[in-house]
Amino acid sequence: MFIGVLIRWWTVPFAVSNDLQIYYNPDFQMKPSECKEFVAFVLCAASVYFSLVNVYFLGKTGKKLVYTVxxxxxxxxxxMMLTLLAVATH
Structure with missing residues (x-):
């Protein structure tokens, strides 16, 4: 799943036109700084996910900890959603 998300920057610049033709749109390509941020986000999300999965199988205490997290x-x-919404509307 996370490897599929990581290949996003190669697949997003391709779009489908109204007549169902695939074309390349360079405006959708991520810049190098955006790629670094994206990879860092995906790796952090993957580490949190796999850590929670490992903790979940530690027993009853692990399950409670995972649900709490x-x-x-x-x-x-x-x-954060409400904060960003409030900032965007003011």
């Missing part, structure tokens, strides 16, 4: 991540994501 997932709830905290959900609350943080909701908070």
């Amino acid at each position: 997932l709830v905290l991540l959900a609350v943080f994501n909701l908070y």
Whole structure:
């Protein structure tokens, strides 16, 4: 799954026209600095994912810890979404 996400910068510049022809759009290509940020994000997400999977299988305590972390991540994501929405509308 994460390898599929990593190949994004090669597949995104290709688009489909109205007559279903595939064409290359250089405006969609990521710049080198964006590629570094994207790779860092994907690697961090993968490390969090695989760490949580490993902790989950440690037993009952691991499951509680994973569920707690997932709830905290959900609350943080909701908070960030609302904060960004408030900043964007002002």
